[in-house]
Amino acid sequence: MERLAARDSRRPSYRRLGEALSRSSRRHRTRDARVHAISDDGEARRGARERRSAVHLSRAFPPGSLLSCVLFFLAFSQSIELRVQGNLRLTDDAILRHAAITTEEELADAFQRLWATGLFEDVRFDREDGVLVIHVEEKPLLAAYRLEGEKLEEEELLEGLRRAGFDLHTNRAFGRDDARTVERLTQQFLGEEVDVRARVEPLSDARVELVLTVEKVPIQRLSTLELDGNEALTDAELRDVMHLKPRDWTTRVTGRDKLSQRVLDADLESLRKLYRSRGYRDIRVGPVELDEALRIPIVEGRRYRLDAITIEPGSLLSQDDANEWLPSPGGIYDASALDAVTARVERHYQSLGYPGVRVVREEKAVAGAVRVMLRIDEGAFLRVGRILFRGNARHRDRDLRQQLDLSESDRFNQQLVERDVGALTRLETIARVVPEIDFTARPGRVDITYHIEEVDPFEYLIGGGVNGVQGGTGNGQFIAKSLLGRGDMWRFNLDFGDRFQNFAVSYRDPSTLGHRLFYSVDFVRANLTYTDETSEDTFDFAFRVGGPQGRRLQFLASIRVLQFTLASSLDETVPFLTPFLGERFRTYRTSATLALESRDRQVFPTRGTGLSLGVELVTGDIEATHARAQLTEIVRLGGSRRHLLVLSGRVEAVWSFGATVADGLPRFERLFLGTENDMRGFDIRGVGPRDQNANIVIGGDRLVFASAEYQFAPHPRVRLAGFFDLGNVYATDFEGLETPKLRYDAGAELQLLAPIWNIPFRFGYGFNLDPVFDESRGRFFFTLAVRF
Numbered sequence: 161m162e163r164l165a166a167r168d169s170r171r172p173s174y175r176r177l178g179e180a181l182s183r184s185s186r187r188h189r190t191r192d193a194r195v196h197a198i199s200d201d202g203e204a205r206r207g208a209r210e211r212r213s214a215v216h217l218s219r220a221f222p223p224g225s226l227l228s229c230v231l232f233f234l235a236f237s238q239s240i241e242l243r244v245q246g247n248l249r250l251t252d253d254a255i256l257r258h259a260a261i262t263t264e265e266e267l268a269d270a271f272q273r274l275w276a277t278g279l280f281e282d283v284r285f286d287r288e289d290g291v292l293v294i295h296v297e298e299k300p301l302l303a304a305y306r307l308e309g310e311k312l313e314e315e316e317l318l319e320g321l322r323r324a325g326f327d328l329h330t331n332r333a334f335g336r337d338d339a340r341t342v343e344r345l346t347q348q349f350l351g352e353e354v355d356v357r358a359r360v361e362p363l364s365d366a367r368v369e370l371v372l373t374v375e376k377v378p379i380q381r382l383s384t385l386e387l388d389g390n391e392a393l394t395d396a397e398l399r400d401v402m403h404l405k406p407r408d409w410t411t412r413v414t415g416r417d418k419l420s421q422r423v424l425d426a427d428l429e430s431l432r433k434l435y436r437s438r439g440y441r442d443i444r445v446g447p448v449e450l451d452e453a454l455r456i457p458i459v460e461g462r463r464y465r466l467d468a469i470t471i472e473p474g475s476l477l478s479q480d481d482a483n484e485w486l487p488s489p490g491g492i493y494d495a496s497a498l499d500a501v502t503a504r505v506e507r508h509y510q511s512l513g514y515p516g517v518r519v520v521r522e523e524k525a526v527a528g529a530v531r532v533m534l535r536i537d538e539g540a541f542l543r544v545g546r547i548l549f550r551g552n553a554r555h556r557d558r559d560l561r562q563q564l565d566l567s568e569s570d571r572f573n574q575q576l577v578e579r580d581v582g583a584l585t586r587l588e589t590i591a592r593v594v595p596e597i598d599f600t601a602r603p604g605r606v607d608i609t610y611h612i613e614e615v616d617p618f619e620y621l622i623g624g625g626v627n628g629v630q631g632g633t634g635n636g637q638f639i640a641k642s643l644l645g646r647g648d649m650w651r652f653n654l655d656f657g658d659r660f661q662n663f664a665v666s667y668r669d670p671s672t673l674g675h676r677l678f679y680s681v682d683f684v685r686a687n688l689t690y691t692d693e694t695s696e697d698t699f700d701f702a703f704r705v706g707g708p709q710g711r712r713l714q715f716l717a718s719i720r721v722l723q724f725t726l727a728s729s730l731d732e733t734v735p736f737l738t739p740f741l742g743e744r745f746r747t748y749r750t751s752a753t754l755a756l757e758s759r760d761r762q763v764f765p766t767r768g769t770g771l772s773l774g775v776e777l778v779t780g781d782i783e784a785t786h787a788r789a790q791l792t793e794i795v796r797l798g799g800s801r802r803h804l805l806v807l808s809g810r811v812e813a814v815w816s817f818g819a820t821v822a823d824g825l826p827r828f829e830r831l832f833l834g835t836e837n838d839m840r841g842f843d844i845r846g847v848g849p850r851d852q853n854a855n856i857v858i859g860g861d862r863l864v865f866a867s868a869e870y871q872f873a874p875h876p877r878v879r880l881a882g883f884f885d886l887g888n889v890y891a892t893d894f895e896g897l898e899t900p901k902l903r904y905d906a907g908a909e910l911q912l913l914a915p916i917w918n919i920p921f922r923f924g925y926g927f928n929l930d931p932v933f934d935e936s937r938g939r940f941f942f943t944l945a946v947r948f
Contacts, residue, residue, distance in 0.1 A: 243288075246296045248366050250279065258600035259294060269540065272516065276599035279333045302334035303363050305370040310354055312374055316876055320349040323760070325578075327594050334368060336360070346372060351800065353377060353418070380419040381407050384453035392440065392460055401434050402427040403798060404454075414798045424448065428456070436495035439463040441523075441530065464493040467529035469501075475536045476512070477505065482534075493530050505534060513571030514538045515606075542572040545605035551612040554642040560584065560610070562671045572606045584610065587670055588649055589641040591615045617641050633657035646671065655686075662686040677707035696828055697725040712758050720749040724828050744781075745826060751776035751786075759794060763920060764879065764913055766801050767794050783817040784825055804871040810838070810887075812863040830859025831889050833903075836941045838865050839885050841905025841926030843939065848889035849900065855933060860889040864902075871911075879911040881924070904929040907938070 242261060244252040258277060259270040267285055274283050274296070282297040305328065307314060321328050324345045326338075343358035350356060357373045385406045387395050399405070403416055404427050411417035428445050435443035442461035449455040468489050471482045485504055487497050502519050509517035516539030524531045547568055549557050564580045566573065577595055584593045592613040599606055621637040633655045640650040647670040655662035668680040684700040699722070706716035723746045752775055759768030770792040778784045790810040797803035816825050833839045833847035834857075848857045865887030872880045884906045909924025920943075927938040 241291045242294065243291050244294050244296065246298070248298050249301075250296075250298065255294065255296060260600075260603055261292075272540065273600045273603075281335045298366070299333040299335040299338075300362070300366050300368040302328075302330055302332050303367040303369055304330060305372065307372050307374065309374040310376060312350075313876070317346065317349065321345055324349070328370075329594075334360070334370065339370060342370065342372065346374075347422075350374065351802075353379070377420055382417045382419045382454055383407050386453050386455045387458060388455060389458040390460065392438065392463070393435070398431060398434065401430045403430075414803055415800065416798050419454070424454075431456070431458070433496060435460065436493075437497070439465065439492040439494070441493055441495070441525065462528060464525060464528055464530050466491055466493045467526075467531045469498070469532040469534070472533060472535045476538060477508065477536065498532060502534065505536065507575070509536070509538060510575065511571065511573050513541050513543060513573070515542060515572055515574055516540060540604070542599070542604060542606045544568050544570045544572050545602055545607045548607070548609040549612055550609055552614065554614055554617060554645055555589065555612065555647055556645045559646045559671055560612075563587070566608070577608060581610070584612070587647045588668075589615055589647045615641060617643070633660050659689045660687070677705055679703070679705045695726070699723040712756055714755050714757065716751075716753040716755070718749070718751050720751075722747045722749055724826070726826055726828060743826075747778050747780040747782050749776055749778050759792075764873075764876070764911075765794055766804060766873075767796050769793050778829070782825060782829060784829055785815045785817070786812070787814075788812045802873045804873065806869040806871060807867070808869075809866040810863070811865075814861045816861075825861075827859055831861065831863040832857065832859050833863065833865060833887055833889055836922065836943050838867070839887060839903065839905055839926075840883065840909075840924065840941055841885070841907055841928040841938050842903070843936070846935070847887070847903055849891035850933070858891075860891040862890040862892055864888060864890075877913040880908070881911060882906075882908050883926075885926075905938075909941075 242256055242259075244255050247255060255274070259274055261267065261270045271283055271285075274280060274294075279299055280296050281299050282295075284295045286293045286295060307317075318328055321342065326341055326345055328342060339358045339360050343356050346358070347354075347356040353376065355375050355377050357375075359371050359373070361369045361371055363369055382404055383406060385399070385402075385404065387398055390398060403423055404419065405411050405414075405416040407417040428448070431445045432443055435445075440460050440462070441464045444459040444461070446456065449457075466487055466489055469486050471477055471479045482505070485501055487494065487501070498521060502521055505519050506517055509519075518537045518539065520535045520537075522533045522535060524533075544566055545568065547561065547564070547566065549555075549560055552560060561567075563583045565576045565583075566580060577597065581593045581595055584590055590612060594611040594613075596609040596611060597606060598609070617640065619637070619639040619641070621639070622635070634657065636654045638652045642648055643650060649666075649668040651664075651666045651668075653662070653664040653666075662684065663686075664682065664684045666680060666682040668678060670678045680703070682700070682702045682704070684698065684702075686698045686700075687695065688698070689695040700720060701722075702718055702720040704716060704718040706714060723744065725744045754773045756769065756771040759765040759770055770790075772788075772790050774786075774788045776786040778786070788810070789812075790808070792806065792808040795805045795807070797805055812831050814825065814829065814831060831848070832845040834842040834845045839847045845857055845859075849860045850857050865885070867883060867885045869881050869883040874880070884904070886902050886904045888900050888903050890900065905926045905928055907924055907926035909922055912921040922941070922943045924942075925938060925940050928935055931937055
């Protein structure tokens with residue numbers, strides 16, 4: 161820290177403005193605020209050497225004004241007189257307080273502080289009659305926004321913009337750059353089949369309306385694609401990185417033969433990136449020729465190797481520390497690897513409290529070798545000042561702080577702010593969190609205010625559902641949220657039906673003894689009758705601890721007291737089943753689960769991975785161990801949200817202590833397949849070792865399951881799916897039973913998301929591809945959970 165303070169305390173000198181005066185600034189965008197990075201002309205030096213830099217303010221900042229700022233540094237004393245012009249809503253005192261100018265040499269930092277507020281279109285300095293004048297052009301307030309053209313769901317669009325880092329709401333400062341950002345993000349969200357245009361219409365001097373127009377783009381199909389001039393890379397290698405594909409039977413499903421300028425530009429850039437990653441630094445692609453076929457000319461040029469990559473002397477990051485990240489000299493020049501290094505250096509500085517850092521990569525090619533120099537302008541060093549919460553009527557500040565990674569006086573890190581927003585949003589008692597970052601509160605400090613939107617404190621739900629295991633049921637729930645001001649959840653649930661009755665009470669607290677670990681206490685009393693005339697009567701008391709909240713990697717530990725009574729109305733004596741009928745089993749269960757979750761949403765996810773590993777130790781009247789691993793991967797075909805491939809797999813095993821599984825474990829401890837979520841073409845619990853005399857599946861001790869599913873989403877709330885499942889349950893610890901083979905099924909299903917209640921509905925049919933005994937050749941399955 162002493163080194164940082166010493167470096168920032170040195171007084172900079174300015175020289176060699178030249179052409180740097182006309183360059184545009186680089187802006188570091190945050191969720192609701194911006195840091196304008198003061199860039200240099202490529203000759204900035206820090207450390208013991210004299211610092212030489214040029215200050216770039218904004219595209220609208222005239223070079224003459226910047227030159228006058230430099231002259232101020234040289235010609236005037238430390239005492240200055242200030243005046244503000246151009247402000248409409250903000251007072252002079254507020255602007256001067258944010259600028260915090262005491263000496264002429266602080267103008268660059270003052271500009272950075274003002275620009276970081278995100279409230280101004282332009283800021284410049286001038287001298288009039290011996291007075292330093294701060295000219296500002298305020299951004300107008302967004303009074304309203306409306307959608308025109310193609311039908312578009314507003315809530316879904318706003319949620320997509322929020323996930324992309326832009327919060328669109330009224331009464332926020334909204335300028336020209338904000339309109340371009342909304343247009344770009346909306347285009348990315350909706351895809352290439354529409355054209356998005358954003359325009360800002362003035363309502364008054366200080367208020368505007370955003371009009372977002374969405375229109376369908378005429379579709380042109382690509383019949384032939386020709387690549388001309390490529391020698392080092394084959395056509396197949398180049399086509400693999402392109403989104404566009406010539407028309408064939410696959411493009412009728414994926415739509416990758418639809419030609420648009422944006423897709424074409426992206427493919428040309430993908431070709432350039434591929435060549436530059438292979439050492440062809442001077443690659444030229446295009447201009448394209450489009451007649452009956454699309455022809456892309458390519459001039460590969462010379463192949464380069466990487467001679468050396470160095471960090472500018474005097475930088476905070478030393479060469480020795482950076483060598484761990486840098487590519488080894490002598491290898492093939494790889495622009496993608498260098499881009500990754502540049503981004504990693506920026507993230508490193510941002511994690512150290514330099515949100516406005518700028519890394520400039522200078523390359524010099526000599527005799528087929530490229531020398532790279534990374535010049536680093538750290539910008540201002542910032543720490544977290546105050547962390548405030550607004551709108552949290554039913555959440556105590558101290559409980560919300562426990563969910564945060566950032567603390568007051570920590571180095572400011574924008575990535576941690578975004579992570580903290582996710583952690584707060586994942587609390588079931590909070591609907592929305594909007595961070596407000598104030599870079600101007602105090603020099604060297606950043607104040608963060610989290611605006612909290614809480615959910616309703618009480619929720620009453622009455623509904624019903626149908627599935628293959630429980631049959632038809634009615635349901636009533638009462639949920640109380642944050643009664644203790646801790647983000648706590650109280651839930652009372654009642655299910656009633658012919659085959660299933662259940663009463664449950666649960667309490668959940670998001671923090672445990674001041675740590676970011678949630679805990680819950682659950683009581684469940686249930687009775688379930690299966691279609692094969694067996695029934696289970698259950699009493700369950702559980703205590704669970706898990707966390708951390710809002711992270712991709714989570715863990716869950718639980719201690720349960722579970723009491724079962726197994727009954728059957730069958731007249732036959734069934735080996736491995738009958739000896740356990742009528743007995744009451746009390747078990748004590750200790751379990752641990754580790755989960756990695758990166759899916760983008762809980763309902764109807766469009767990409768990501770879900771992985772869970774779990775183990776459970778059972779003691780008491782039964783002694784056994786359960787182990788389970790499950791993996792789900794969702795892939796966007798062709799990068800499209802409409803075409804998804806869902807791959808999933810699961811393996812489970814159970815071991816009995818002191819006896820075989822057949823003799824020591826009742827049926828409710830064994831493994832089965834056959835639900836709406838695994839073997840969809842089979843009856844409920846219809847896959848596994850079978851007693852041939854009674855024709856009943858008795859369960860096993862090893863389970864293997866895998867599934868592949870293609871999903872087509874013509875609408876965000878509608879999906880059509882085709883699936884293929886395979887798997888079986890094996891009885892390795894049972895005598896006298898044959899080892900079954902893998903079972904298969906395939907089918908299709910319709911998935912809907914109710915537009916008001918956001919409850920999934922599924923209806924489908926699965927075909928049993930290899931029926932045995934008296935198994936049916938398929939079955940319909942149906943799940944519904946409706947609130948009304």
